[in-house]
Structures are given as structure tokens and as C-alpha cells.
Amino acid sequence: MIAQSPIAGDSRILREATALAAAGHTLHVIGRDVPEGFEIGPGITVESVSRSSGLRSGNGGLAVGHGRNGPKVLVQRFGRWLLLPEHRNRTEKHWRTAAASVVAAAGPVDVVHAHDFNTLELAAEYAEKWSASLVYDSHELWFDRALPGRPTPLWRARGRRYEVSLASRARVVFTVSDGIAERLRSRGLSDVRVVRNTFPRADDVPPAPDQPEGLLYAGRVGAGRDLPTVVAAARQLLPFRTVLMGSVDPNYRLDLGPVETVAERSIDEVDDTLRTYGISLVTLTNTCENHRLALPNKLFHAVRAGVPVVAADLPELRAVVTQYKLGGLYEPGNAQSLTAAVRAVIENYSTYTDGVRTAAAELNWEHDAATLVTAYSEL
Template structure:
């Protein structure tokens, strides 16, 4: 029996809701790799059931410089004492440990950049911290041979900055999820945001927009740094009857929730290049579920929505303007009929089965 090549995949999250990494691990397993996914264990982490192996580390720190230092030190030790033919680092915050381990053990290293890390909104206004991440990036990225990212714009920026070619593997769901094409009647409309609750996602504006929207509920599915602030905003604005938080959901729970929505929001603000070039999981999850979308006027998302004509593009984040865009998207029956029809073609093109061909091309040389 042929020995399976060992691949260790690492992330800084707790593995529960990372759909992109789950799809990548599943595809690598189907290729014939023995996959081990490494992350961290939080106090409220849900149990995991995966076809591939997982390992979650208990850490002393949960955020800030101490967390990143502890995580990478622990991960480096873990990688040094585990057999691996290939290391897959997800994002810059796991790259240091993987880079050092690959040099010491002479292992193959692949880098998956889920975003333009040094341009995330959390680093805007923190020049010293940003310079540290940029310095780390500049020392490692020019020496990498196997890299991919989530969209053409980020790939082009990295190539121009470091001379390293990045391939593109977008965050597209599998074709196993069934599209729902039926309009609900005589029910409260559901406006859905799913994903991280961080600054710059347009969530404060979406909440305030609910003052001008009747007959609908805003459902916010996810967790993140500003969840507490958003919950306090809902209380302050007295919108508890119009806004509901689900907390963080598993991949399976989201798959059940999303098709029941009438409109999916992806209204990131233009806060740095990372959000400007955003092409998030949730956009493709909405599309796969047959849910019309309302997005920001940002180039990567706009290109998808305009190509397939499956939703509306908001020019403003002002709550009243946003409310008008939402109401139009919810209630214009002619547009919604057209969008629903167009989902059929979009669903044929935008599948993980098509996208993973690039991924398999990258990893096939290691088999």
C-alpha cells in the first residue's frame, strides 16, 4: 500500500466555522493526502467532527501580541516534532512558524492568503503594529514558491510588491448545497448578515437602517471583536424587535440558515485595500443558497454581482440610504424574479468543484 503524503494545515481560529479551510482540507484529503488541521481551542469552542484529523491547542493568551507570539512558538514546536511532507500556512499570522519549520526540516511550504493581511481595518491607525507585520511579510514572502489567495486584485498587489506569483482560489461553496428559488409569502422578511463581526463591515449602519424598515428582521450570524458593541447599539436604538443575533454558527448550521433569507448583506466599508478587494465567503454562500444580495460598491464583489445580475450595489452607507436600497431589493418583484432566474447560471459557474482545480494543480506536484 502506497504511503500517504502528510500535510499539516494551520490556522489561528478554532476550526469550527472556517469554511474555506474545511473545503481545502477536504479537497486535499480527496487527492490522497493525510491531512492534519491545527488551530486553537477556546472556552466556548464547539465539538468537531471532520473526516480529516484535527488538533486544537489550549493557549494562555487569546488576543494581541502575546497571543500571536505564543501561538507561533507553540505551533513551531508542534511542527518540528511532527512528520510532514507539506506545510500549509493560512494567513500571515501562521506563516512565521511554518516558514521557520520548513527551513529547519526542509519541508515544502504553501501559503494561502485569505486576505491582504497588512491592510485589514484593525491595523489602520496602528502604524507600529502594522510595520511589524509588514516587516515579517517582507522577510518571508519573497522566498515563497507556492502561494495562492482569494481574488485577482490581491494576487496582483502581492506580485507587484514582492515579485511572487500568486494563484487565485476563491471562497466558493460546493455544488452539494441546494439552491432555493421559492419566494416566501406572508412571512416576515429576513435580511441576513453572516460572517465576522468586526469593524468596517457596515453592521452599525445596517442596524440603524432598521429604523426605516418594517416587516423585516435583520439577522446577524457570527461573532467577533465588536459583537458587544453591536448588541449595545441595538439596545440603545431600541431595535431588539428588529435585530437578532444568532452567535457564531457551525458550517452545518449556516448551511441551514442561509437559504431562508430574503436578502444577504456584504456591505464592507472601503477601509484599506483589504476591504476594497474583498471577495468574502458570505457572498458566494448567498449566491449558492439563491439569496439576492446587497453589496458595497467595491471592485471584486461588484464584478461578480454585475456579471451575473443577482443583486444590488449600494453607493452609500448612510442608514437612510441603506434602508432604501434594502427595501428596493426586498420588494421590487420584477428585479427579484430576474435575480432568481440568474442564480441558475451563477450556480453552474461558481462551484468549489471548478475552483479546486487550481488548488489541485498547486498540490499535485507533492504527491
């Protein structure tokens, strides 16, 4: 497996590797910035390649207020906006160059599994050298993401074509939702299978309370998550509590208003925290096709915890939330809509807790891991 993500915190990669090892495969995972001594489990070895930190200023973090202003700051921001796409591509290419010797030393192997497009070219090169099977795991609709910096329509168009030309060499393509799978098939990829970012079933889910105590956003705090809308709705929902929990993107600034914050916690602790508050927020902006077709991890984390959701009304989220009666939907960017959706879930709380707990029988990692393991058995 090859990944440019910091794999110690990438639950999809960790679960896939563990599931394949349990099925009898031996794995070597090459990732980014892996902590010293980090282990995934029996049958799995891990190797790390570092990547530059990128264009960052020293004034990041979650903050109340509007940040700095002035001509100098505006010039700096314009420069970042202009250069970010080029810098991002150069940084990813630099990682692939540094990783090439590490990949070469790991082979030959039977299968090369590329996590996301930014490892696909390297993976395809060595799969061909070793006559190995290539597997492509598309965590996102890569060239349809909302990215900071200046618009890059030509890069996106060329990238989609190049992605298909490389991924066409793969024996199987995995992705995270039916919507992204359909889009990849429409671009010419035939064998695309869905392995969702679900969570293992909880051993013991306590009975749901009669009423929720608050609204919890558990995830990365940064752009694209529609958090300003959450803050605006929180003012309308008082005294009902709204809470953010998660790591904060560098340079992200947010006027918190009445929103509380708690420190990032482990997966099991997130389960307990979700149950404490009672409603999980699954928010995204309606700013790109990738968001419209996404199924965020936090949706399935809520299912594992047995907690209803209030989710952004985007096509793929809408399909799953309504099919399984997991909670309410709101229009991204609309605080009134979010407020109404939260109040509707509170009023019909027992209906949605029943829906979530019923859905846990299907929306779980045991179900999705079987798709992954079956595909590997066919290789």
C-alpha cells in the first residue's frame, strides 16, 4: 500500500490493512510522517516518507475574531492564493520522488495498492515493473475537490483524463460512495466497487436517552465543513448546546460565538461523547462535486455510536440519511435550515434513534470489509 496521507490517523487505510492481514495477506504500507515505533498489527509492516509542511504562516489556529487586516496582509494572501496550486502539485511530486526508492526496495510484490490519485502514477509504474496487480483506492473524487488557491480548470480536465488512463490499468478500483463509483464508471472505469468509510460494530450500545442534550461536531475543524453556519445556528438554538471537537487546520479562523469546544479524542471516546450529547453534525459546504458525492466518516461514526444525525442536504448524504432514517437534513450555508433540522430531530428523537440502531446491522465495517477481501481473493 502507498499513501501520501499521515496513515497513523487514516482510519480507512488502517482498517483495510487490518482486514486484509486477517484474511491471510502480508502487507507493507508506505505512508507519510509515520510516528516512530507505530504499528498497525500482525502481518503488517510500515515505512515512512516525510513531506514538506507547505505554505503556512505562524498565525494559525481556532480563534475568535476576524484576524489581521491591512495592505501587507492582503498582498500575502493574494500571493498564497496564486501560488498554492503549483506548490501543492510540487509538494506531492516531491514526495513521490522521495518514496520511489522506498517502493523499489519493498518489491517485488503481488499487488500494489494506491491510496488516492497522488500515489497512482508511482504505484502503476512499479506494478508494471513487477508484473503485479494494480489496485486503485479513490478516497475522493480527486479532480472535483474544493481546493484553496486560484482556479485550475485546465489542470482538473487534464487530471481527470490522466487518472482514467492510469486507473484503467488497475484490476479493481475502490471508492467510498455509490455516487463517486458511478462518476468513475461514467469516465470509463469498469470494475469500481464501493468500500464505505464505516466503523466496526460496537460491542455494546447503551439505550438511547429520551431527549438529546446537545449537538456535537466531531471532526477536523477547517474550511469546507460549513462551520460558520453551525455557529450562526448555535445562536438560534440556545440554550441547546453546540459543541466542536477535533483538530484545527492551520490558519483557520472562526468566530466561535456560543459554540463550545472540547479536545480531540480517540475513536472510542468519541463514541461516548456522541452519546453524551445525542445528535451528531455531519456538515459540508455545497462547493464542489466531491462534497455532493461524499459520505463522510462522521456519518458512520454516528451509526456506530447509535446517535441520530443532522447532515448537509447533498445528494449522496441525502440518499443514505433518508433510506435508513438516520436523522434530519439542512441546506448548506443556511443557518435557519440547520436550526429547523435540529429542532425536528429533537421532536422526533426516538424515531431517529430507532432508525440509526437498525441501520447499524448493514452500515458497518464488517460488511464493507467483506467487499474488500472478496476483491483481493479474486486477484
